[in-house]
Amino acid sequence: MILDSTTVDGDVALSSDVCVIGSGAGGAVVARELAEAGRSVVVVEDGPYVRSGEFVQREDVMYTRIYREGGTTANAEYTVLVSQGRLVGGSTVPSFCLSIRPPRAILAYWARNFALPGVGFEAIYPHLRKVEKQIGVRRITTEQLNANSTKLLLGAEQLGYRGYLPFHNRTGCVERAGAVIIPDCEARQIVTHAGHAAGVDGLFNRSRTGTRYALKVRAKVVVLAAGAINSPRLWQASSLPDPAQAVGRNLRLQPNVVVSALYPEVITAWRGIPQGYVVDEFLRLDERSAGQGYLLLPTFAFPVAAASVLPGYGEQHRQLMELYPRLGAIGIFLHDHSRGRLEFSENAPPTVAYRLGGLDQEQLLDAMVQASELSFAAGAAKVFLPYNHVVTIRRRGAYQAIHERGIRANDPLFISYQPQGTMRMGGNPRQSVVDDHGEAHMVRNLFVADASIFPTSVAVPPQLSVMTFATRTAQHIIANARGYFGT
Amino acid sequence: MRDRATALGALQFDLTRRELLRTGFGGVLLLSFGALLPSGCARYSPIARPLKFLSRKEFAVVTRAAVRILGLPDDRGDEIGGFIDALLADLPPTTQNQARLMLRVVEHGTHLFDLKPRRFTRLSPAEQDAYLRGWMESSLGARRIIFRALKTLAALGYYAQPSAWHPIGYDGPWLGRVDIGSRFTHEEPAPLAVVRARFPNR
Numbered sequence: 286m287i288l289d290s291t292t293v294d295g296d297v298a299l300s301s302d303v304c305v306i307g308s309g310a311g312g313a314v315v316a317r318e319l320a321e322a323g324r325s326v327v328v329v330e331d332g333p334y335v336r337s338g339e340f341v342q343r344e345d346v347m348y349t350r351i352y353r354e355g356g357t358t359a360n361a362e363y364t365v366l367v368s369q370g371r372l373v374g375g376s377t378v379p380s381f382c383l384s385i386r387p388p389r390a391i392l393a394y395w396a397r398n399f400a401l402p403g404v405g406f407e408a409i410y411p412h413l414r415k416v417e418k419q420i421g422v423r424r425i426t427t428e429q430l431n432a433n434s435t436k437l438l439l440g441a442e443q444l445g446y447r448g449y450l451p452f453h454n455r456t457g458c459v460e461r462a463g464a465v466i467i468p469d470c471e472a473r474q475i476v477t478h479a480g481h482a483a484g485v486d487g488l489f490n491r492s493r494t495g496t497r498y499a500l501k502v503r504a505k506v507v508v509l510a511a512g513a514i515n516s517p518r519l520w521q522a523s524s525l526p527d528p529a530q531a532v533g534r535n536l537r538l539q540p541n542v543v544v545s546a547l548y549p550e551v552i553t554a555w556r557g558i559p560q561g562y563v564v565d566e567f568l569r570l571d572e573r574s575a576g577q578g579y580l581l582l583p584t585f586a587f588p589v590a591a592a593s594v595l596p597g598y599g600e601q602h603r604q605l606m607e608l609y610p611r612l613g614a615i616g617i618f619l620h621d622h623s624r625g626r627l628e629f630s631e632n633a634p635p636t637v638a639y640r641l642g643g644l645d646q647e648q649l650l651d652a653m654v655q656a657s658e659l660s661f662a663a664g665a666a667k668v669f670l671p672y673n674h675v676v677t678i679r680r681r682g683a684y685q686a687i688h689e690r691g692i693r694a695n696d697p698l699f700i701s702y703q704p705q706g707t708m709r710m711g712g713n714p715r716q717s718v719v720d721d722h723g724e725a726h727m728v729r730n731l732f733v734a735d736a737s738i739f740p741t742s743v744a745v746p747p748q749l750s751v752m753t754f755a756t757r758t759a760q761h762i763i764a765n766a767r768g769y770f771g772t
Numbered sequence: 773m774r775d776r777a778t779a780l781g782a783l784q785f786d787l788t789r790r791e792l793l794r795t796g797f798g799g800v801l802l803l804s805f806g807a808l809l810p811s812g813c814a815r816y817s818p819i820a821r822p823l824k825f826l827s828r829k830e831f832a833v834v835t836r837a838a839v840r841i842l843g844l845p846d847d848r849g850d851e852i853g854g855f856i857d858a859l860l861a862d863l864p865p866t867t868q869n870q871a872r873l874m875l876r877v878v879e880h881g882t883h884l885f886d887l888k889p890r891r892f893t894r895l896s897p898a899e900q901d902a903y904l905r906g907w908m909e910s911s912l913g914a915r916r917i918i919f920r921a922l923k924t925l926a927a928l929g930y931y932a933q934p935s936a937w938h939p940i941g942y943d944g945p946w947l948g949r950v951d952i953g954s955r956f957t958h959e960e961p962a963p964l965a966v967v968r969a970r971f972p973n974r
Contacts, residue, residue, distance in 0.1 A: 286970070289961035297964065298973040327971060336958040342945030345855070345932035349862055363917040461959065465967055503973070555942070588942050592842070592927035593920075598905055603843035606931070610941040673908050673916060694913035698920060 286461075287334050287373065290469035293492040296499040301325040302770055303762075304485045304504035305464075306472045306519065309375020310751040311734035312510030314416065318759030320463035324770070327465050327502050329487050331511070332371035334468040335378075344589040351379055358514075360625065360637040365540050365699040367637055369512055373468050376512070376702065377748060381560040382453040383582075384422040386413060387743050387750040390570035397572065399740045400712025401721045404754075412756040416749065421456040431557025433613045434583040436548065438562045440659035446566040453558065470500050475507055475523040475731065482507035482731035505770050506730045506762060510755070513704040513737040514627065514635060520708065520718075521629045526727040531718050536625035537706040537742040538639055540699035543584055543594060544653055545614045545669040546660035552613045554585035560616075567655060568620060568744060575741045577620060577644065579652045581659065584616035594698070597675040605669070615659060617652040620744040621645050627707060641699075646692045654684045671697040703747050705736035723758040730769055734758045816893075821854050824861035825868065826875075831857065832893045833875045838926035840900050848930065856929040871925070874918055878907075885915070 302324040305312045312328060320326045335351060353371040360367065370376035389406040396405045427450065430438065441448040469491035476484040485507060487500040509516045517533040525532075560582050570576035586594060588609065595605050625639025641649070657668045661681040668678040673696050676686050710733075711717025714726035719738055725731040734755040736747050743750045762769055816828040823831060834856050835849035844852075860871055882888040882895065886903055895903060907919035930936050937944055 286967065287959055287961045288967050289963050292963040292965070294964070297968070299968070299971040300973050301971050325971060334961055338958065340947060342947045343932065345859060345928060348928075349859070354864065354867060362913065363920075465971060467967075468961075501973075551941075556946075588931035588937065588940060589927045592931045593924040598841060598908055599843040599901060601843070602841070606842075606940045673919065695916045695920060 286464075287466045287468060290334075290467070290489060290491045291493055293489050293498055294494060296501070297489075298501045298503075299327055300503045301327045301465075302504060303327070303506045303508060304329065304502040305508040305510055305734075306475075306485060307331075307375060307510035307512065307515070307735065308373050308466055308468075309370065309510065309512065309735065310377050310748050311736075311755040312508065313374065313377070314752045314755040315508050315510060315732075315734045315759045316464040316466075317419075317462040318756060319762060322759075322763045322766075324766075326463070327467060327504065329470050329472045329485055329500065329502065330373050330375075330466055330468045331471045331490070331515075332373065332375075332468065333491070334373040334466070342587070344587050347379075348589075354634075358634065358637070360538075360639040361628075362640065362694055363698075364641070364694050365538055365637075365639060365701050367514065367538065367701045367704055369514065369704070373466055380748065381584075382455050383560055383563075383746045384417070384420070384452040384454050384749045385563070385745040386452075387747075387753065388568075388570050388576075388745060390572050390576060391741070391744050393572035394570075394575055395740050399710065399717065401710060401740075402712075403721045404710075409753055409757060412760065413749070413753045416752040416756055417452070420454040420752070422452040422454045422749075423456075424452050425450045425558060425561045429558050430561045431554070431559070431583075432550075432552045433554035433559070433585060434557075434561030436546075436552070436613045436663040436665075437564060437581065437583045437615060437659060440661075440663035441562070441564050441566070443662035444658065446564050446659070448562055448564040448566065450561065451563045453560075455558070467500065472511065472519055473522065475509065475519060475525065475728075476503075477523075477525070477728055477731075480727075481729045506732065508732045508734050508758070510734040512735050513707045514637065516733060516735055516737045517627055517707045518629060518635050522631075525725070525731075527718070528727065529715050529717060531709060531716065533627035533629065533635065533707050534624070535706040535709050535740070536627060536637070536639055536704060537621050537623075537739070538625065538699075538701035539621055539703045539705070539742055539747075540619050540641070540645075540649070540701055542617050542649065542653075542671050542697050542699050543586070543614050544617065544656035544660065544671060545595065545612050546657075546663075546665035547608055547667040547669070548611050548613055548663075548665055551610045553610050554583075554613055555587060559583065559585055564659065567652065570744060575622065576744060577622065577648060579620060579648055580618040580745065581652065581656055582616045582618055584614050586614070594671060596669060596672050601675055605675070613660065613663075613665070615656040617649065617656060618746070619645060619649060619652070620742050622742075624706075637704075641692065649692060650687055653687050657681075657684060657687075673697075703736060705739045705742065705747060708733050708737035709740045710738040711740060722761040723754065724761075732758050732762070819850070819853075821850070823854075823857050826853070826857045826860065829879065830872060830875045833879045834922075834925065834929070836893050836900060837878060837904060837922050838929050840897065840904055841923050841926045842930055844930065851933070851935075852926070852929040855933060856925055859928060859932075874921055877918065878922065881907075885910075 303326045305328045308330040353369040358367045472487045474486045484503040564581040568578040623642040627635040670676040708718040723732045835853035
């Protein structure tokens with residue numbers, strides 16, 4: 286059930302077993318699991334409920350409707366845009382539907398280095414499989430590849446680079462499990478009593494009269510799943526204890542940047558299934574370290590976003606835009622090691638402090654070289670690098686311009702779709718915020734179920750990982766219901 | 773030159789101020805500088821269309837910048853400006869304020885960065901190009917940030933419009949053209965009374 290917020294005409298008080306903050310990959314999964322187990326669940330979502338028929342594929346309409354701050358949130362130096370969905374469904378809605386499993390080596394590294402013996406691949410596998418079945422993941426077939434993805438596959442085959450057809454979840458995943466979603470309501474405070482979570486206070490953004498009415502949900506269990514920027518903000522705004530001083534720290538952004546290529550033939554990259562192939566040749570993971578490297582994925586942008594990221598000025602830019610149907614693009618997805626942090630202030634979104642370190646910069650420069658190499662191997666006539674100024678590579682191997690220009694602030698501009706790590710899990714309460722089930726060390730009955738809990742970058746797009754850990758958290762609550770709910 | 777160097781130093785200082793670095797419509801925008809600049813519109817031509825958000829001055833800046841950055845004919849300016857005005861009118865106040873300051877900084881930055889006696893909208897097209905390229909290629913990160921914000925705003929004002937799609941070979945959204953039938957269903961929201969009945973306050 287989803288509340289029609291336009292019918293709200295006064296303060297609202299509700300009681301439930303569970304209150305979940307956020308309806309994205311983590312919150313929706315926890316809510317479903319607990320509601321199916323017979324618990325009463327209220328989900329508080331900051332963003333609106335956007336019906337299927339309201340998606341119109343118009344950038345001017347949708348950016349402001351479904352992204353937090355219209356997609357313009359940035360780090361303090363404006364070198365990385367942080368793009369977060371803000372609607373019922375969270376960042377799973379503006380998504381290419383990639384469903385990549387958390388790498389076995391990353392999980393082993395977490396288990397060994399963060400005192401998390403229960404998060405190894407074998408331990409989480411049942412939860413992973415459950416999620417995969419529930420959201421209907423299927424491997425993309427070669428027949429489904431669009432021209433842009435086919436180019437990446439061709440390039441990888443030519444160069445002998447390792448890659449694969451990934452799993453996607455492309456069937457509708459809306460189901461009615463019994464939870465109630467309250468959209469258009471900003472959670473303002475997690476209420477505690479005697480060291481236990483006791484509910485959530487919020488303010489409606491929308492109502493019948495336009496007044497910002499209050500919402501009070503009293504619950505025995507609270508699950509914080511507002512994402513790696515807003516979950517720590519709410520923790521801090523609620524003055525919850527943080528003896529480890531870990532809340533808002535350890536931020537990883539998995540920065541993305543795009544290398545465009547001009548092909549002799551029409552590509553129409555906006556058609557068909559995007560991101561149908563993954564090159565993981567350069568993602569080096571082992572169980573003894575957090576690993577390093579990057580994934581290369583086919584990507585595309587609609588005209589406004591394309592015009593924003595394509596380089597150049599004036600006539601030169603317009604001519605590039607006229608090549609739009611023949612442009613292919615490879616997205617670089619960095620497994621970053623740089624650690625940022627959030628800086629909090631009252632009544633304002635947190636400031637994102639994040640600076641790319643030397644290793645990450647080297648990896649990104651290498652990734653631009655490899656994306657260029659793959660494009661030429663797939664038949665590209667030219668490659669355009671993602672700088673402000675037009676930097677064109679006209680032949681394979683002529684990549685000195687990449688190293689000459691390097692990376693400077695805002696040039697290129699990176700985009701992060703997957704912030705994580707700001708409330709990391711760990712076995713040691715002096716170094717982490719939550720335990721391996723996502724329960725806060727310092728506040729009983731309070732859980733975190735989003736990408737905040739990852740101790741490092743999970744190295745792949747995190748949607749499936751978040752859902753898996755959220756399932757694990759929900760199953761833990763269900764298995765210990767007597768302790769959490771008293772019945 | 774000393775005054776100019778002092779002003780630049782002040783901008784650098786302001787860019788480290790936390791309240792200016794919180795979010796970014798195009799980043800942060802040199803923006804406290806913008807707040808000191810005149811906002812009057814007396815010298816700007818009246819506009820035929822009613823504006824929802826932009827002042828005449830801001831409208832003039834954004835239309836000139838958009839057509840120069842995107843390499844479009846001058847006569848597309850009003851249409852782009854009107855579109856941007858409507859978009860900005862729906863954005864949160866913080867973002868709106870940053871956009872205003874950004875446009876003010878661009879208009880008057882000619883005095884500061886290029887030592888020109890005339891403001892941006894009074895320059896010739898060639899001078900406007902040189903000035904805006906100066907922002908794009910500046911060694912000062914904050915100026916590149918503003919240029920990128922301006923370019924994004926221009927892109928939104930022009931390439932979001934269906935009239936811009938044919939020239940670049942984009943055939944438009946398939947939603948609405950392709951029948952997706954009942955594959956994607958949605959749930960109708962329930963009134964508050966129904967929710968209250970289900971979750972009574974105990």
